[in-house]
Amino acid sequence: MTTKNYRVIQWATGTVGKAALRHFIQNPELELVGVYVTNPEKVGKDAGDIAGLPKTGVFATDDVEAIMALEADCVLFAPLNMAASTLDLVCRLLESGKNVISPAGPFLPNKYFPEQAARIEAACKAGGVSYHGCGIHPGFAGDILPLTLARLMTRIDCIEVTEVIDKLRNPMIYTEIMGFGADPEELLANPRRAPDTWKYFYSSMEMIAHGLGKEIENVTSRLEVSRAKNDIVHPHGVVKKGMVGGQHYEWTAWVEGAPLIVYHFYWQLGTDLDPLWEIGDARYSVNIKGEPPLVCHLMGAPDADGRNPFHGLPWTGIVGATVVPQVCDAKPGVVTHLDLGVVQPHGLVRRG
Ligand SMILES: NC(=O)c1ccc[n+]([C@@H]2O[C@H](COP(=O)([O-])OP(=O)(O)OC[C@H]3O[C@@H](n4cnc5c(N)ncnc54)[C@H](OP(=O)(O)O)[C@@H]3O)[C@@H](O)[C@H]2O)c1
Known part of the structure; x- marks a missing residue:
């Protein structure tokens, strides 16, 4: 079976973000290329130190423009909330050609959030990439x-x-x-x-x-x-x-x-x-x-x-991290479980 490496960025390292970060560091089919943090104490730290794992050589930054400029396939976007300004960031990431997976609401834009839905869809089209809402609930247990x-x-x-x-x-x-x-x-x-x-x-x-x-x-x-x-x-x-x-x-x-x-x-x-x-x-x-x-x-x-x-919080990060390849390979636009079909989470079985 062929394997392809996907370059990933972890955006925010709270409880959810840290679970995804640990997955990115440990899954051999994913390559961590960036970490965005807001906490000044984490800025400049090796991602491995933040995740409680060996050093990675990838250092956390609070420089939004540096993250935007990175060559990456996907961003797991897990900040505290999805205020208007954070929606701007999601759209910029998408427009810069990076797929985005996020547990921050509106988890998947729907008819009750028409403006956000339209903006995310347009940004996906502009960047030729996809957006996927992840989480344990919403995102897994209830759908x-x-x-x-x-x-x-x-x-x-x-x-x-x-x-x-x-x-x-x-x-x-x-x-x-x-x-x-x-x-x-x-x-x-x-x-x-x-x-x-x-x-x-x-x-x-x-x-x-x-x-x-x-x-x-x-x-x-x-x-x-x-x-x-x-x-x-x-x-x-x-x-x-x-x-x-x-x-x-x-x-x-x-x-x-x-x-x-x-x-x-x-x-x-x-x-x-x-x-x-x-x-x-x-x-x-x-x-x-x-x-x-x-x-x-x-x-x-x-x-x-x-x-x-x-385990609801770590599961929220992991369920987003394990779907990275499928979201990166999906057709541009907002993608749900229905679009993705049966997800095949490679890189989990690691012997020795
Ligand atoms: N769908 C679901 O099932 C589900 C379940 C749980 C959580 N969530 C969502 O997942 C997201 C992360 O949850 P969490 O439990 O990891 O939260 P958390 O532990 O509070 O961590 C959030 C992180 O966001 C960053 N941050 C802090 N202040 C911020 C601000 N003012 N604006 C933007 N980012 C800020 C910090 O990252 P740094 O420490 O790296 O600076 C912080 O560690 C939330 O949006 C939450 O609603 C969804």
Whole structure:
């Protein structure tokens, strides 16, 4: 089998970016040629030092123009957010002839982001390259995974995709910003995850619906919360007794007057909660109701304590890194899983 090397740039080295960077350094079929960072402490560092791997001879820079000028096939673009100015950067990278894979929203432009969609598509055409949105969810657990599992069904009534994260076991700096510790009534009236956040996940819902030959009519959303039974101390603060310690977001895509796709997000700070949703360890689950009914759990292999860790962030980088060759070889434009077909991730099996 012939192998071709693809030259890659890692843009931002947070949790997601670092997982992709490690892959780029270790996969013999990919050649790391650049790393962009914002953190001044990382500027000038060898990429290997940032990734916790041997030295690479590739040094991190905060010079946008130097990255733009690099000869590269693909950029894994994983900054904190996708503000208007970051969309400009994505378009410049595309126009400079580099394919872009990104987990930053809008993950895949859709009808709710018409301006961004049109700009990304035009930039792809100008550069003769492709753009692909990557991630665990959106990007995998709520689109390609259920669509693949649908092959095992002979009738589908409803597809439920559930994300479970214990934020005590998997602390995130955003805990307070996300509404943990808030007054329950206040949070229900003003959810921190805006009621229309589902629009960022709409590409995933639409991909399932289109894959099944259906059109989504509308999407509804719902939030319920659980309360801390006692003060909960977490790495980034304290949730006082009676305040929000758990959140369940539910987004439902309706097709022909009935729910076809339902996304559940259960985020809990430990288990000292009322009510306690008995949902187990961190995971993504796909539950397809129909004939024959099916359940599939996607979770990290158990740690030494027997519990399943949350790998959603590294998976978001890895699922983008493992699709680099296919995105580089795709026809110019925005490419989804449907365009890519079955991805064949070379370079993973390394003996000796
Ligand atoms: N689709 C999915 O399933 C999914 C899942 C998780 C995350 N995401 C998205 O993936 C992206 C990265 O997430 P993450 O967990 O890696 O975040 P993170 O750990 O907070 O890292 C983000 C990195 O962005 C850079 N950065 C910091 N401030 C910035 C700013 N003001 N503007 C632009 N870049 C800045 C920094 O890179 P340096 O340290 O290199 O300077 C930082 O380490 C986010 O956009 C997130 O929404 C998507």
